[in-house]
Amino acid sequence: xxxxxxxxxxxxxxxxxxxxxxxxxxxxxxxxxxxxxxxxxxxxxxxxxxxxxxxxxxxxxxxxxxxxxxxxxxxxxxxxxxxxxxxxxxxxxxxxxxxxxxxxxxxxxxxxxxxxxxxxxxxxxxxxxxxxxxxxxxxxxxxxxxxxxxxxxxxxxxxxxxxxxxxxxxxxxxxxxxxxxxxxxxxxxxxxxxxxxxxxxxxxxxxxxxxxxxxxxxxxxxxxxxxxxxxxxxxxxxxxxxxxxxxxxxxxxxxxxxxxxxxxxxxxxxxxxxxxxxxxxxxxxxxxxxxxxxxxxxxxxxxxxxxxxxxxxxxxxxxxxxxxxxxxxxxxxxxxx
Numbered sequence: 364x365x366x367x368x369x370x371x372x373x374x375x376x377x378x379x380x381x382x383x384x385x386x387x388x389x390x391x392x393x394x395x396x397x398x399x400x401x402x403x404x405x406x407x408x409x410x411x412x413x414x415x416x417x418x419x420x421x422x423x424x425x426x427x428x429x430x431x432x433x434x435x436x437x438x439x440x441x442x443x444x445x446x447x448x449x450x451x452x453x454x455x456x457x458x459x460x461x462x463x464x465x466x467x468x469x470x471x472x473x474x475x476x477x478x479x480x481x482x483x484x485x486x487x488x489x490x491x492x493x494x495x496x497x498x499x500x501x502x503x504x505x506x507x508x509x510x511x512x513x514x515x516x517x518x519x520x521x522x523x524x525x526x527x528x529x530x531x532x533x534x535x536x537x538x539x540x541x542x543x544x545x546x547x548x549x550x551x552x553x554x555x556x557x558x559x560x561x562x563x564x565x566x567x568x569x570x571x572x573x574x575x576x577x578x579x580x581x582x583x584x585x586x587x588x589x590x591x592x593x594x595x596x597x598x599x600x601x602x603x604x605x606x607x608x609x610x611x612x613x614x615x616x617x618x619x620x621x622x623x624x625x626x627x628x629x630x631x632x633x634x635x636x637x638x639x640x641x642x643x644x645x646x647x648x649x650x651x652x653x654x655x656x657x658x659x660x661x662x663x664x665x666x667x668x669x670x671x672x673x674x675x676x677x678x679x680x681x682x683x684x685x686x687x688x689x690x691x692x693x694x695x696x697x698x699x700x
Contacts, residue, residue, distance in 0.1 A: 367501050367546035369453065372594050373398030376452040378445055380432050380489060381459030383410040385559030386507070389582035389655045390456065390589050395423035397590065402445045402452065404428050405459070406649035413653055432459045432485030433477075438492045446496075454503040454593040455493035457486045460525075461646050462561050464632070465568025467520045474566055475521055477646055482525035483532070490536060494547065501546035503593050506533045508553045510606030514613035514620065517629050518569070537598070550592040551599040554585045555606025558659040560652065564645040572636040574659065576628055578605040581665045582655050591674045604669030 369375070377394055381387035383405035391403055395418040403425055405411050411427035418425040428444045430437035445452045460482045463470065486506050493504055511523035512530035530551060537549040556575035559582050567573060580603045588602050601607040613620040642648070656663075 367548060368596070369501075369503050369548065369594055372590060375454055375593065376400045376402065376445060376449040377454040377456065377593065378402040378404065378441060378452050378493070379456045379458055380404040380430075380441075380485065381507075383407040383414060384564070384650065384652065384654060385561060385657075386554070386557060386582050386585045386589075387456075387458045388414070388653065390458065390586040391418070391425070392655075393583065393586040394590060395421065395425065398423075399590075399593075400449055401425040402428060402441065402448065404430050404432070404441050406431055407651050407653075408649075410651045410653040432457075432488060433480035435488045435492070438485075438488040442492050442496065451496055451500060452493075452502065454505065455489060455497065456505045456507070456589060456593075457489040458505075458507045458589075459485050460507060461644075462519065462565030463521045463568075463646070464518055464562070464565055464573040466518065469568045470521055474646060478521055478566070479525055479528070481646070482522070483528045486529050487532060490532070494540075494545075497547045498540075498543075498545045503548045503550065504536075505550045505552060505589055505592050508533065508551045508599075510553050510555045510601065510603070510610055512551070512553055513610035517625060518573070518632050522565075548592075548596055550597045552585065552588055552592065553599060553601045553606065553610075554588075555580060555601070555603030555609070557582055557585055557602070558657045558663045560650075560654050560657045563639065563643060563657055564650060566644045566646040567638050569633060569638060571638055572634045573632055574634050575657075576631045577661055578603060579659050579661060579663050580667055581663050583665065584667045584670060588670055588674065595674070597674070600670065600674060602670050603664075603667045607669060607673075 377399045379387050379391050382391045382403035403411055408429050415425045415427045426448045428441045430441050432438055463478050506529055508529050509526040512526040515523040533551045540547050556579045558579050562573045585602045588600050
């Protein structure tokens with residue numbers, strides 16, 4: 364990882380895509396409270412403007428850019444606005460994304476392609492655009508992955524495929540920048556289930572409303588992780604011990620994990636309520652609902668003790684390294700057997 368040290372948050376300009384809902388909205392509000400100057404990006408014209416006015420009333424600085432991250436020209440316009448407003452930016456957060464529920468064989472091809480356009484190509488466009496400035500002046504690039512970047516789950520297979528691709532892109536980019544000695548920190552954030560409008564806004568091919576499988580965390584847990592990564596060198600960070608545990612189990616015992624998830628996650632992800640109308644999906648249409656939280660009916664954890672410990676303790680990091688090496692050893696033994 365580059366030895367570059369980021370500025371304190373209250374001296375930074377930050378670009379956040381997907382800023383009008385869920386994790387992006389929570390991150391924008393928390394960043395504003397910490398004195399970050401913001402460039403807020405989404406397709407939602409009215410919601411963005413309301414958010415900017417809210418932040419300014421609270422004494423913060425923010426500007427809105429309406430953009431579709433799947434379009435490179437839109438993303439380039441975001442960078443130009445940041446330069447015109449603040450003279451540049453220090454951290455760029457590729458957060459925009461959308462979900463998809465249903466069996467892999469039931470999805471329509473145009474929906475699958477649109478999902479990749481937003482979730483993967485949005486990250487690619489954002490990263491390549493951001494690097495034109497970050498490589499020259501130094502800064503932080505944060506990409507929003509998921510626990511499903513590591514462990515795929517049923518009924519969200521296409522979403523998991525996009526997040527696997529985001530992880531591969533992010534990891535390869537980090538290595539290339541390391542080789543070049545570029546003063547850029549590249550971080551992948553990997554949340555578990557988060558109580559945002561994600562299930563309500565997703566493209567849904569199920570006959571019923573989907574729901575999260577616990578443990579479920581509040582969006583501010585991810586916001587804190589993003590801001591930690593913006594101010595502290597961080598390669599990657601899981602949000603939620605449950606997600607980290609699922610990924611680790613998938614590495615140690617993949618067959619057992621898959622059988623268990625097939626038996627529990629498929630029924631656990633489906634409610635008894637009828638599916639929302641297709642118009643609820645934001646796959647192609649923006650929502651103007653300025654909303655952080657979803658409608659998860661169970662307990663939502665406001666703090667992830669695992670994430671807080673992992674972010675601030677090298678002991679935890681060394682422990683996770685040991686776990687990873689153990690997993691490799693176990694798999695090697697099984698392969699030889």
